[in-house]
Amino acid sequence: MSLDAATIRRVANLARLRVEDDEVPRLQAELNGILGWIEQLQAVDTTGVEAMSGGGDAILPLRPDVVTDGGQAEAVLANAPDRAGVFFAVPKVVE
């Protein structure tokens, strides 16, 4: 399977990465190279094999449903590129 230029643009859009037109051919070649190499997995018989999820064998623990942290607006906002009061500021979203 080979990715065309339109698919590269679609994936870049999904990933929220701006891709200039002149970058498309290079990305297309690189991604197709990598995906072609990955394709060899299709040769493995995985019938009936349960997919592994996560890196360990531990069952995820539960903890009491109580507040453990909070009231740290200034620490949370300390690295914000832009803020308005105790909120993150972004360009106008709704007209």
Place this chain on the structure above:
Amino acid sequence: MEATHFSLAGALSALEEGLISAVELTEAHLKAIEAVNPQINAFITVTAEAALAAARAADDRRAQGEAGPLNGIPLAIKDLFCTQGVRTTAGSRILGDFVPPYESTVTKNLLRDGAVFLGKANLDEFAMGSSNETSAFGGVQNPWRRRDNQGVALVPGGSSGGSAAAVAARLALGATATDTGGSIRQPAAFCGIVGIKPTYGRCSRWGIVAFASSLDQAGPIARTVEDSAILLRSMAGHDPKDSTSAEREVPDFAAACHRSVKGLRIGVPAEYRLDAMPAEIQALWDQGIAWLKAEGARIVPISLPHTKYALPTYYIVAPAEASSNLARYDGVRFGMRVPGEDLKDLYERTRAAGFGAEVKRRIMIGTYVLSAGYYDAYYVKAQQVRALIRRDFETAFADCDAILTPSTPSAAFASGDKQDDPIAMYLNDVFTVTANLSGLPAMSIPAGLDAQGLPLGLQVIGRGFDEETVFTVGAAIERAAGFSALPQVMA
């Protein structure tokens, strides 16, 4: 003896005996960094004043009889660990001047035990790379040089290239590092030092900038097996803030370094014998087998049949997890922002300007394999093959107690050598990536030099949560190898 040439264990004894103070030890390392770092670029940030203040506090604690297990030991911290009040970059432009308001659990554990942080070590951007060439803060030079061409700069390996180069060049007694596909072991092998990736869940991932959450694991880099054991004991331990952190006692890993390998069964996997492998690597592997045999271990041929599928599996799982972990870099809450016409344009411009080429490549691959219509064919398939790789190890460990392999398929290569060929770069991790996929502990030990005088490592893989056997076997190899060569660039 130069203060920077102590082993970590040796420095602890010297501090305890009053032969040196923590301030003197820290000053010596800061001086070494000043002299050598401009050449090798192992540190992104040096925190000299804070280090000296921490060293003074350590000397005070020792005077009051309150010295912790790492009291006064100067360390380098990979710039992937969040450090409260100290800029943390992950080697990326997109984090800008991010200053974490919190401390990662691993570094907090080290501070609890009295360690002194010299600064933040360089790395591949978001820990994605095997050469440290993808760092937005410039590459790191390997302190080792080829015998026949001292002028050529070699890569230190990656992604923990700054950690490995700093420890090899005597700029720190040890370092923290992380390993997602080989990022502790491969740079340790390239720089002639020791690195261990413990079992998944042994060290908390809380406060470590995430790359691929089911594979990422923190571990130490140091110059001896015992030093890495001392560091790992402090770094490890259960943490309720990481749901995958294991609720297990942390053993005395250093004690395991002094046990005998007599009677241990050492597995040698047939599938790690690659066609294109340099003869020197094969010879070193054979030598390692002979050393362990001479110490009374029994060598057992084993089979890990799905080995050849490990790298392609990794290059689905890791980018998939990376693409979702890196979605948080949106130019809104922290890090850099590039203004846009609207919010989406702001996201896209920020991410295009903030991420480097390799990170973008992996985000694109990850987004694609997780996208509608391809999820089963790629992601689920890869997680199934991953289960088979793990099963291979479970089967093999019925017949052996540890597995011996080479650490890397080559010695350190020259800067720029593999930058234009992503797959050739990825192949660096062919021997290391299986331990990440299966969550097992694995260590690289310097075991010899190639014809160019460059270090080569042997890898020991153990059962889950059996780092102790890995330390026992690693220490036996270290004793047998008597690796005493020193890098050309050194403080």
